[in-house]
Amino acid sequence: MNAVNAPVDVAAFVPDRPRWRGIADTGPRFALLMTVVTASSVSMLDTVLAPRPNDSPGDPLGCLLAAGLDPDGRNLDNVLITVRSSAALSKCMSGVPTVEHWKGMVATLLLLAVAAAVYWWTPRLRELRHRTVPVGDVDPDGTLAAELAGLRARAGITYGLAFRVDPARTTAGAVVYGRFGHYTVCLHAGLLVRCSTDPEGFHAVVLHELAHVRNRDVDFASASTALWRVFVVLALLPYLYHEGRMLFEGLFGLNDSPFWPGVASALAYSLLAGLVLVGLVHLARADLLRRRELHADAGAVDYGASPAAWEHRDPPGTVAASVRRVTALLRTHPTWAERRRVLADRTRLSGVGALSMFLVGVSATLLVNALLVVPGLSTNTGAAWCTAAFVAPMLWFALARSVAASQGTERGESGVRTGIWLGCGLVLGEFVRGRHGNEWLVPAPWFLLGLLLAATVAAVWSAQCTRLALALPRRWARRAAGLLNLLVVVAVLGAGLHWWYRSGQYLAVGLHNRTEVIRDQVTSVYPDTWQAYSLELSAVVTLLPTLAALTKNIPVEAAALALWLLPLGVWAYTGTPRLRVRRTLVAGLAGGALCWAGLLAAGYVQHGRRPGSWAERAGAYSFFHTWMMMGAVLASSLLTAAAVAAVSRHFWLPRALLAAAVAQLLGFAGLFVLSSADGCLGRYSVMTDQCHWVPAVGLVYLGPIAQTVLAPTILLAGCAGLVGAGVGWGVRRLRRGSPIRPALADHPDETPGRAQMPPPHPVVPRPRRPRLFSLGMVLVLAVSASLLTVAAHETSSGAKPARASVSVDTPGDMVGDLVDSSPTARRAKIREWQALAWLGHGGLTHYERIADAVKDFSDALTAAGKQKPRDNGTIRLDNEKFSRLCGALATRADDALAYFPVPDENLQKSWSGSLREIARQGRICQDVLAPGDDGPYKTEADRSRAFSQVLDEMLRAVRPLTTILDKITKVATGST
The missing domain is CATH 3.30.2010.10 (Metalloproteases ("zincins"), catalytic domain)
Known part of the structure; x- marks a missing residue:
């Protein structure tokens, strides 16, 4: 059993018995690595076994061309087009031969069976080979x-x-x-x-x-070796050959596909991803085996071996030290010097390796990409949550052992270094993932920092809460705190990955630059005058994607509560003085006062530009007042978190989150009071000047705002706390005149500049009864936050008044409204293939169906014209028949609108405009012919005039379709 210099029963919190070392330490990392290999084999074998695409209109690739995909165009345009036409793409793909994904699944099962056979027979073959x-x-x-x-x-x-x-x-x-x-x-x-x-x-x-x-090292090493060797032979090499052959043929002109040369970067990405997987597995496996060697050394000494047996010298080597440090990463055995250091200080076995966390991050991103072909995980968000559940135990257990082992030593584990390396791995893995089309680097790579912040928040919070939980006096309490810690880490990592795949990746490819289109979507909600709200509209457009990705998600909301309630509950039970809850509550009160000031300032500004009528106040005015109150709550909470983290020396992240939560709760209380008393505030009244206390109005405002910002505020406060702590640490270092050393980032809980001081005393349990004041305060805060969460859910499930509703969508949800047609392709060959695919996959069919409907309508009119006129010179029409014909024409125009846009920006405007007008006139025709006299057409003369006008407008809308179709046909046939 490893010796741990801690004054508490660490084994009650994290298992450290010899029989657990192989399973609990590196076992999950072996499992993650092998899961990545297995999941990657599914996608690779899918690609290898798929029929060779021929890029013809009858091939699935033709559906992409028909949708307007341009291999040489910007990746953002291609993303917007494919997402906008997702329904049409699904319908198109269902009518042509597609790749059977079950082939990859079955082939992977066979691969696993071969790996199991290799694992079973390798020992016997080894004995025969070595005799x-x-x-x-x-x-x-x-x-x-x-x-x-x-x-x-x-x-x-x-x-x-x-x-x-x-x-x-x-x-x-x-x-x-x-x-x-x-x-x-x-x-x-x-x-x-x-x-x-x-x-x-x-x-x-x-x-x-x-x-x-x-x-159990033999089991891990033998199984991973067998699976890796079989994977290389049966999946990786065929995949690299398949992709490399296609790349070679395209680069040397052996393939006349219109996807060249745009697809070259995608194939290069595929090859790069395969090669990175090779390097990842080798680095991760070597790091794991080195770790197991050190554990075996410690185990041998525990069983009675003499530490003097490790007194060996390392060979001097013939390469430079810098090269030797790099090649050492590929070695499966540590150096003798490293072995002796670990035996002299067993806490090194509990340390979190930077390389280990970096490789876990890369593996996690590759796993998300590989899981997309697995049934039930075919969406980015589903695969992201599954990956978070895989990665979180590795992060939590490594930090728990490191924190427990470093109690009372100078090597305090803060989690900063661990989180940064994990986040860097996620970022690099996202780059290697190869989902960026023909662009090697996304246009806005700074959005990748969201992954880095999510990983760092999870690591720092887990480390600091583990240190708090070690003070719990009872074993079951420590285990329960550890389990809750793990669940919160899963939720925080899952929230970060969920945000990235639902919102961040779209912002990174350039969607943040399409603010004008997003503005149009927002302004379409409330037709009103928006010139006075340009600044607020910019803020809404900026906040929409992030807030939308973090709302209406139960795990994220539960994590937002636990991030500050769990440390507070541990403090209430143990009375840990270094958490300094009273000072933190005072900071939260100051943040709440700041929020009240912001709410009053918003009311003051809005009162000065309040429209005169109630109808005008219910439009853009009310909408932006809601967002201004939301911004006041969000801004005050983030500023509070950053300020508390900047001035704190111990447990700075839990303190920052607690202060932000208190400020937020006070802000919501102020919002409720000000909204309920609107009209009694004089210059700060917003909607009315009549003084009444109406709590229902306060609830109307409170529910939607809580639904939108309650959970995101706490998660963003964690990121703000990281920034504030970094700024505070840097300022203190500069004021003391000491050089800033990156290594000190591992000790943010210690006062910078005091490295020579004795280490802080460990957090020890205090055997005293919980104080009623502490438990009462925790209960009040927990109940308040829970009631707000319930109110947000109740509001979201019921109908909301229009003036208080806040509609948020992620970029992935709103891209369907951001584009009407794809930009015209630059190359004539691509334009030709796009037009041909558009016609062949349904464009010509939709035109013919509309023409048939027009012909049926014309034939019916001709037949009616042959009737004998009435005394007044008019003829009687069969209203039911013509109403049915008008409805059929409108339906077919709607179906054509749901099809892919015309692959030409100029033609698409005329095409969609004509179809919308046909559909509109068809519905007007049905209204004209509807029985009854309670509508706008009360007399026969009114109906006759309206019907004649519909016929003229319908004919005027149908006429351009033939001209547009002729132009598309000329492009498709290559004629001029």
């Missing part, structure tokens, strides 16, 4: 067997284990291999000599291998 012999063949008197039996008993191994000897190996080492339940320790011939000359060294080598068996 090893049983120990009894070289031990006639049984002395060696007795010695080995004694070592085996010291290691506590009672299950299937055999010892063999490799006569051809003269080194003084050993190796262990095997499969689950059947292991073999193979001793080299040189080690047998060492048994008599250096018994302590012999014991250390054998006990080291037995520790591998006890820690």
